[in-house]
Amino acid sequence: MDELIHQLKIEIISCLNLEGLSPEEIDATQPLFNEGLGLDSIDALELIVLMDKTYGLKIVEASKGKEIFYSVGTMAKYIMENTKS
Amino acid sequence: MDHYITAFGRINSTQASRNGKRFWSNQEGLKLADSLKAIYKILGMNYLKFFKMDEMSKLGVLGAEILLKDLNLTYQAHEIGILMLTSESSLFTDQKYFETISDSQNYFPSPSLFVYTLPNIVMGEIAIKNNLKGENICFVQDQFKSHLLFDYANYLLTRGSQKALLLAFIDVTKNDYECFMILIENNIKNNFGSFTSSRIEELYCNE
Amino acid sequence: MQEIYLIGESMISALGSSLEIHQEKITQNSSGLQIHSLGISETELPLGLLNWALLENDFQALKLNETYSRFEKLMVLAAQQAVAKAGIDPSSPNCIFIISTTKGNIELLDPKHPLHDQSSRIHLWSSAQQISRYFNNPNEPMVISNACVSGVMALNWGAELLRMKKYETAIVIGGDIISHFVLSGFQSFKSLSAKACKPFDRERDGLSLGEASACIVFSRTQLADIALLAGASHNDANHISGPSRTAEGMYYAVKDAISYAEIDLNQIDSISAHGTATPYNDEMEAIGLQRLGLQNVPTHSLKGFWGHTLGAAGIIESAALAWSMRVNALLPTCGFKELGVSVPIEISDTISYKPIHYALKLASGFSGINSALIFKKS
Known part of the structure; x- marks a missing residue:
């Protein structure tokens, strides 16, 4: 799980062009949107692409997205629960 | 009311200048992305959204920063407009977006690229960064046309709703890039000439 | 004008x-x-x-x-x-x-x-x-x-x-x-x-x-029954892909267009909205119409007939609006059944007939831009 979280942080920084941010500066429980990392609606859409492209997970319902993309931790949990390794 | 050119600036692959004075030279021969970052640093900007933009928007936002940085415009937000002209439109980013959809085996259309596949988005980015809520228009013509920018600006200024206008010519291609901007106000201080088509042409060509 | x-x-x-x-x-x-x-x-x-x-x-x-x-x-x-x-x-x-x-x-x-x-x-x-x-x-x-x-x-x-x-x-x-x-x-x-x-x-x-x-x-010289009087545009300076929650740009665009047309807001008889049917766009337009006091003016969107046609939208919808003014018709909003915006506005669901002298065309787009045109029938 920790490894996945670290990996996700790196991917998020790269795919959302979060310049100057290091993985260590993102708390896994910190909200990604609004008061947290300050991501916006286009970032959310790009996270949907990331989930599909890297983890083969298609998120169709926007309402589900809110829970999944709450934090890096919730994203990792969703990936763990939905990918068979 | 008479209008004046109160600031102008330029960024291209060799230099960046404000009011005719060069403040950055591309001595290391930096490519587009690195040049934009270098100019961002020199301007002392701290605007993380910048790094999410496509190259055309970055170029436009830097151009606007060059002009507006030390000016304290006292107009209301909806009185300041942006007019732009481009010949390449958003093709540089269109091509990048196209690459995310052209391989059916690796088909992941990128929303954050797609949003920049419109040339007028750069005006949206400049508007957000500088809180400019006035008129916007984007023309796509084969080259710089001072008379077109003049005519449109003159139309807006004459009818009175717009007190200041940012006029921009922005182009990005695979091998080159250019941003030329001028600010028009009815403010005689700090003026670089009366606002005429020939004066715009002169500033564009002579620098 | x-x-x-x-x-x-x-x-x-x-x-x-x-x-x-x-x-x-x-x-x-x-x-x-x-x-x-x-x-x-x-x-x-x-x-x-x-x-x-x-x-x-x-x-x-x-x-x-x-x-x-x-x-x-x-x-x-x-x-x-x-x-x-x-x-x-x-x-x-x-x-x-x-x-x-x-x-x-x-x-x-x-x-x-x-x-x-x-x-x-x-x-x-x-x-x-x-x-x-x-x-x-x-x-x-x-x-x-x-x-x-x-x-x-x-x-x-x-x-x-x-x-x-x-x-x-x-x-x-x-x-x-x-x-x-x-x-x-x-x-x-x-x-x-x-x-x-x-x-x-x-x-x-x-x-x-x-x-x-x-x-x-x-x-400019060949007279016709429908004329374009004025237009204006304003940016929201809010978000490149989402409209302002307060309809800031649309409000100023309409205000300016009305002022250049030298008419009053209460002379508008018919409104052709942008009406894309995204939750945010339509909500923004409704809020804007209310801010302008136009909530009781019959309003339609034509997107349900042919979709959002991007660069054609403003022209095809204005052409339809011009025809509707000639025949004094308030156009229907294809696909609309029950109002789903937070302020009460007047969306026409079927065609009906009423004298139309002035009409307003609205449009909004990515980058936060909003535009308005005023048409007149003589």
Whole structure:
């Protein structure tokens, strides 16, 4: 799980062009949107692409997205629960 | 009311200048992305959204920063407009977006690229960064046309709703890039000439 | 503000390729949106596609051969129809072409496209030259590419050029076609509805894309019953892909347009909204209308007939609005059943008749831009 979280942080920084941010500066429980990392609606859409492209997970319902993309931790949990390794 | 050119600036692959004075030279021969970052640093900007933009928007936002940085415009937000002209439109980013959809085996259309596949988005980015809520228009013509920018600006200024206008010519291609901007106000201080088509042409060509 | 007259119009959309068929289908409240499966993802989606096979006859009649892209053929056809109605000489040096499009020949990016090698034609200015050259017009065509307000802004600028006495007539053509490029982009934006779009409705959940072309010919001197009085645009400075929650830009655009038209807000009889049927757009427009005190003025959106037609939208919807003013009709909002915005506004669901003297056209687009036009019937 920790490894996945670290990996996700790196991917998020790269795919959302979060310049100057290091993985260590993102708390896994910190909200990604609004008061947290300050991501916006286009970032959310790009996270949907990331989930599909890297983890083969298609998120169709926007309402589900809110829970999944709450934090890096919730994203990792969703990936763990939905990918068979 | 008479209008004046109160600031102008330029960024291209060799230099960046404000009011005719060069403040950055591309001595290391930096490519587009690195040049934009270098100019961002020199301007002392701290605007993380910048790094999410496509190259055309970055170029436009830097151009606007060059002009507006030390000016304290006292107009209301909806009185300041942006007019732009481009010949390449958003093709540089269109091509990048196209690459995310052209391989059916690796088909992941990128929303954050797609949003920049419109040339007028750069005006949206400049508007957000500088809180400019006035008129916007984007023309796509084969080259710089001072008379077109003049005519449109003159139309807006004459009818009175717009007190200041940012006029921009922005182009990005695979091998080159250019941003030329001028600010028009009815403010005689700090003026670089009366606002005429020939004066715009002169500033564009002579620098 | 000097009146600039609409002396010829044309509309080509999923409803058909003549003004008459558009008038008939709009009166019947009959949508041209149909389920198609397109693109690599092959998702089934309601789209407003043109009947290209049928249009081919029109193209051949105009000798539009394979050196023209399908976008250019469509634009020429729309212009040809409107010019014929207007009875003007499009080759005159006193006539200017203004082209409104968001993506023009974007299909040429594909190496497999037969015109891919014509590398300059992917440039909007080059494609515009191809279009105006067909009519032997000596002036350099102007291209306005300002997202979904392009059409409205092109009309405004066309009229203004005539007020400045630079030209006698202006041929303003708007168009965009559905390409894999545009379709995939809107899909990635999750802004497409799985059902035909329902502007301002409770159940609206996104837009439907359409392809169209339309043309309006303006004259400074040749009188006609409908005139464009004024227009204005303002940016929200809020978000590049989402409208302001307070309808900031739309509010100022309408205020300015009304003031330049030298009329009062309470003289507006009919409103053609942008009405894309995305939750945010329609909500923003409703809030704006309330802020302006226009909540009781009959308002329609035409997107349910032919979809969101991007660069064509402002022109095809203005052409429909002009017709509705002539026949004193309040147009229906195809797809609308029950109001689903937070403020009470007056959305017309069926066609009804009432004298119309002044009408307002609204448009909003990516980058946060909002535009408004005021039309007058004399």
